[in-house]
Amino acid sequence: MTTPSVPQGPSLWLERPDIIETDGWRDGLAADVIVIGAGLSGLATALTLLEQGSSVVVLEARTIGAVATGHTTGKVSLLQGSQLSTLHKAVPRELLEAYVAANRAGQDWIRRFAETEQVKIEARDAVTYAATDAGAPTIEAELDTASSLGLDITALSTLELPIDITAAVSLPGQFQLDAVDLLAALTRAVRRAGGIVVTGVRAKDVDSGTPCTVLTERGDVRGDRVVLATGMPFLKRGAQFATIQAHRSYALAYRWDEPALTGMYLSVDEPSRSIRDSEQPDGRYLVVGGNDHRVGSGGPTTPRVADLAQWTTTTFGVSEETHSWSAQDYRVSDGLPHFGPIAPGEERIFVATGYNKWGMANGAAAGLSLASQLAGAPLDWASALRGRVPTASAVKSTLSAGATVAADLAKGWVGAELSGVPDDGPAEGEGIVVRDGVKPVAICRVDGVVSRTSAVCPHLEGIVAWNDVERSWDCPLHGSRFRATGEVLEGPAVTGLAG
Structure with missing residues (x-):
């Protein structure tokens, strides 16, 4: 097995x-809307609500x-692989038209905000x-x-890249950016508008009383009101767990x-x-991503990164790999994002999730959609997406996803029951799940x-x-x-693995 040349780390x-810069914690925090999650969805929602006159804590x-x-790779585009034809x-x-309208609105919002706040965008x-x-x-x-x-x-017959193709299409007028530059500007704008942004504090539950x-x-x-902009919602209510699967992919620079x-x-x-x-600031980089798989499944992850590196160096002739990282995204059974109440009839807790790898335009659209719903004047495309009725194919996909979760649950428990603790433990960089007494135990060796x-x-x-390339324990059920030592990295779990 080829070991990746650069260990997994920050993007x-x-x-x-x-x-x-963010705000410090203080007791007694309260606002009209509490937004949980400070990615693009959460900060775009917060800023839009503040501009409407609501007070917000993130x-x-x-x-x-x-x-x-x-x-993310920071692409902001209406052409999204094969998403439209799918x-x-x-x-x-x-609903297809509503999806495009949502993404167009999100893309336009990012472009206007970037121009106002002097966030660099690169037309592509x-x-x-x-x-x-x-x-x-x-x-x-497509x-x-x-x-x-x-x-x-338009159709293309060749690319500027050293890649032979059988077919291609191009959409002009799209753009890419540095997503963290955008988040930094959004954080400044939210705080400038009177919002409070607190980091390093994990939400563990929500009581939907009056107030929440x-x-x-x-x-x-x-x-x-409360908005969950956390990828997979961490609350154990609503239908999201039945309709969304978590996927992980890899990127190299x-x-x-x-x-x-x-x-x-x-x-x-x-x-x-x-x-x-x-x-x-220190020069130009080539960023290549791929080799997606469901979280916690698909076998060892190191070969996926090694394969991506080999393909990139062979194709482009590059040799100085500087960064290696991973990304997680969430796919909905019907392919459409969720911008709305966490459950039917629930008007106090809202979610933004299910972007199917296209989180930039969709993330900004989530902010516009949720702010309009909370103001009682939902946008037309937001109403269409929120009120959609599951199609037969979506129901079939949901049942399939549920069966996969059930199979993963059973497989994990049975596998652990059949394994005993080895005398010398796992090798360096490896982890194993074994039965020790009554319950399954996770054992790994790192450094x-x-x-x-x-x-x-x-x-x-x-x-x-x-997950050997990231040296983490990943749950196949919901991501x-x-x-390695059990502390939670990302949800929906809000507590770590028990010692």
Whole structure:
């Protein structure tokens, strides 16, 4: 097995000396709306609500952009791989049009905000391509669907990249940016407008009384409404757990001495490849991502990163790998995001989730959608997405996802029951789940230190699996992740693995 040359760490956007200033914790925090999660969705929601006259407190368990937004590739595009043609097959036309309207609104909002706050954006054509004969029909379907929606999409026969293709399409007028630059500007704007942004405080539960009470590690925070902008909602209510699957993918950055690219690229082949460049203060980088899999499943993760590195160096001739990181996203059964109440009839707790790897335009759209709903004047596209009725294909996908979760749950428990504790423990960088007495136990060795915790995820009792490239315990049920020593990295779990 080839070991990746650069250990997993912060993304290209997060590894910087800049400090995003936030507010300190204080007892008695209260506001009209409590937003949980300080990624793009949470901060865009907060700023839009503040501009409408609401008071807002934002709570973040870690740091600004520590999870999804800080690890995105930062593409802001209406051409999203094969998303449009996939939705065309799965949902009614009015919902497809609502999705495009939502993403257009989100994209326009980011562009206006970036121009006002002097956040650098880089104009690029968005390109979806196929490098195999099997992928060519998907490109044709995307061309037909996007054209029918009025997008100025064109077919390509070649790329500026050293990649042979069978088909490709291009949409001009899109752009890319440094997502953490955007988050820093949003945080400043939220605080300037009177909002409070508190980091390092994890919300653990929400009481939807009058007012709502958010229970945190430090104390209670009260508000009339609560928005969960946390990826997978951490509350054990609503239908999200039945309709959403967590996926993880990988990204690498390399020094790039070539001229700036004119496009940002995504393949429809498997494994997929996402390609863009990025101008940073110390020079230009090539960023390549791919090799997606469901969290906590799919076997060892190190080979996925090694494969991505080998493909990149072979294709582009680059050698100086500088960053290696991972990203998590959430896929909804019907392919459409959730911007709305956590459960039917619930008008006090709202969620924003399910972006299917397209969190930039969708994240900004979430802010616009939720703010309009909380103001009692929902936008047309927001009403369409919120009020959608599950299609037959969505119901089938939901049942399939539920069956997968049940199978993962059973497999994890049975596997642990059949394994005993080895005499010498796991090798360096490895983790195993074994039965020791009554319950499954997770044992790993990192930097010579053996850690031993419960293998049972505290969220819904899934059995965690070892992620060797990130040296973390990952739950296949709903994507909770934990450090080697058991502390929670990302939810929906709000507590770590028991010691």
